[in-house]
Amino acid sequence: MPETEIACPVCQSPLVFDATLLVRGDKITCGTCDTAIGIEPGGNTKATMEAFAAARRTAEALKVERKKRG
Ligand SMILES: [Zn+2]
Known part of the structure; x- marks a missing residue:
């Protein structure tokens, strides 16, 4: 099964998933x-x-904002 790893856009945790599930x-x-x-x-998939x-x-950007505010 083809597995893809991406960083969660919210918390940056690595997510490993089977890309065929997403496509389905x-x-x-x-x-x-x-x-x-x-x-x-x-x-x-490209748009996604x-x-x-x-x-x-x-x-x-949000993380940077937070960092700026301390
Ligand atoms: Zn997350």
């Missing part, structure tokens, strides 16, 4: 922060990964 429309849930991550059935990257940038 199943969701994966982060065991650390309980965020459900999934794509629409028939959606394309781009959305994921955007979410990660947002999470990183």
